[in-house]
Each structure stands twice: as C-alpha cells, then as structure tokens.
Amino acid sequence: MKVIFDEKNAVSFFKQIDQSIIGDDILKLLKRQVNLQFNFDLDEVGEELEFQILEFEEAGGRKENNLSIVYNKNKKDVVFCLNDIDCNNDVLLLENISTKVKEAYKVLIGEVGEEIEVLSDLFLNINDVSVQENIEIGSKDFKSWEDIGIFNRPFSSIVIVDRYMFKGPEIGGNYGLFEYNLKKIIGALFKNQSQKTNLTFIYQINPFVSRTNQNYDEGPDIIKLKQKVKNAVKSLNRHCPEPNINFIAVPKGKISDDHDRHIITNYLRIKSGDTLVYFDSQGDIITHSNEFDIYSMARKKYRDTTISLVGKLNIIVNETLNQFGNRCLLSDPEKIKNIINF
DSSP: OEEEEOHHHHHHHHHHHTTSTTHHHHHHHHHHTSEEEESSOGGGSOHHHHHHHHHHHHOTTTTTTTOOEEEOTTOOOSOBOGGGOSOTTOEEEOSSBOHHHHHSOSSEEEOTTOHHHHHGGGSSBTTTTBSEEEEETTSTTOSSGGGGGGGOOOOSEEEEEOTTTTOSOSSSTTGGGGGGTHHHHHHHHHTTOOSOOEEEEEEEEBOSSOTTSTTOBOOOOHHHHHHHHHHHHTSSOTTOOOOEEEEEEEETTSSOGGGOSEEEOSSEEEEOSSOSOOBOTTSOBOOSOOEEEEEETTSHHHHHHHHHHHHHHHHHHHHHHHHHGGGOBOSSTTOOSOOOOO
C-alpha cells in the first residue's frame, strides 16, 4: 500500500491535521505503517512543507519495516483517470481527478481538501481509530451479514474462501442458505460499485469417492450458482456491472484450516470462524463461532500476512486448474495462473 500526494494535497493535509480529532492518528499511521509517494521534489516546495515531509523520513520504524518514501518529480499535470490507476491498493490524494474515477469505487481517492476524509477510511472504527475489529456474532452491531456494510471500502477484486460454503443440496445444507449469508455478504460489499471487478470463490468438492459414499460431493450446479451470484451483486445496487466471476472447486484435502474462511479485498480482510454460513432462514445463529475478525490493510503486518495467504491460495488454485480445471468455471478460460490479484 502506498499513499500518494500531489503538492497541493500535501499542503491541505498538514493544514487539516490539527483541526481533525483523528489527525494525529492518521499522521502516526502514515509515518509507521505505509509507503509514501510525493509527486514533487523537496527542492521545489516551501520550507514549511519540506520540514513537515522530512518528519516522515525521520520517523522511527520506517527502515525496520522496509517502508519507502518516493519523490516522483516527473508526474504529469493532467486529469487522473481510471486507466491511470497503477495499483488498486494505493490511496490517491491528487489535485486533478476525473469524476468517473471517483465514482468507480475501485480505489481510495480524493481531491484537495478531502485528504483526512479519504485517509480515515483506512481505519475500521473512527471512534477507536482501529485497524482491527473483533465482531461478536449476534450482538447489536451484527444481527445479519448486511451489517458488514459499515466496513464497505472500494475494491477491484474480492476472494471468498470457505471449504463448505456450497456444501449440501439447494434445500437444506449450506448451499440452501445462500440467500441468508453469501447473498447478503456480496450485496453489502458491492452496494457502491460502478465498475467491472473480479469475484472469486474457492470451495471444496469430493467427487473422487463412490456416489454411495456419504462424503461424496460434486459441488453445486455452477451455471445456476453463477446466476445466484449475479443476482446477489445487484441486490443492493441494480446498476452494478456484472463482475468477472470465478468458481474454483478444490478437491478435498487441499485447503487447510489456515487457508480457509476468508474474505479478501484490496483494503480489508475478514477472517471468519468455523464457517461463513452464520444464519438460517429465520435469522437464527447456526454457527459455533462466537466472533470474527476484520483487518485493515493499512497496517503493514496485516498486509504482509494477507500477501502470504494470497500466495498460498494461488498455489492451491493453480494446482486445481491444472489438474481439475473442468470442474471449475473461469470468467477468462485463457487465464489459468495466479488469477487472485489485487
């Protein structure tokens, strides 16, 4: 993750720090947790701004955490558009932004005067200025998966991993509870989206035993499931473009506990308990888990562990597509390697 400032945005940011109740917290986050890029040379700016930026150079922990500071003197003075986004994990604070890129909801981005507002989205809870939240299932703050809407952030890709999320028949079993769990998760995450994105599901099947074996599981009808997912995407946002949808059916035994039950986006990771299927059709809790965790990628440690997890998931996906690709469904059948990327 890199936070990128144009000169006028840097000036505006430092002016807002003392006026904001979380200004110091944001400053500390920038100093100790993220990479920085300034689209100007320090020799070109005033003395006050130069000293303010040099504080980032001198902040303790940057070198130990391998955090970079880059000065991009060759930045072109043009309107920033969707095609100019190099990394969907960056935070862009720029002087000239097209309306389309702001409305796309693919990246955290803001113009002059919006710096604190945009950077505050790196926190999960403004009151606690937290980058990690522990959510109790069934508490007043989480009665349904719809309640994760407060953690909605821009994204270009989502990966949802749960061995058993599609297990069982359409009536009964986890697959039969799609409407009360995964549909609500997807709807809450896509509710502000206006551009094409990627959505990948990784789950387990077990078609390699006898059909009479109680553990036999060939997985859901993927074509029918794809339509359910498309409907879920548009459930709270009928104008949302259909994402590039991938279904990765992994043979039993390939997904370990460490790699299971996650929702990963560009700025967030949700780590679930024993399942992502928390509720039945009446809204009653059916999971044995008491809580789940949400992590902001603003903290370097959380970024590093998520990057490691994504790497391991890509290995699982690559092996599955290589050996059992006929049991999967890809939005682009030509792309069969490292499809998980942000």
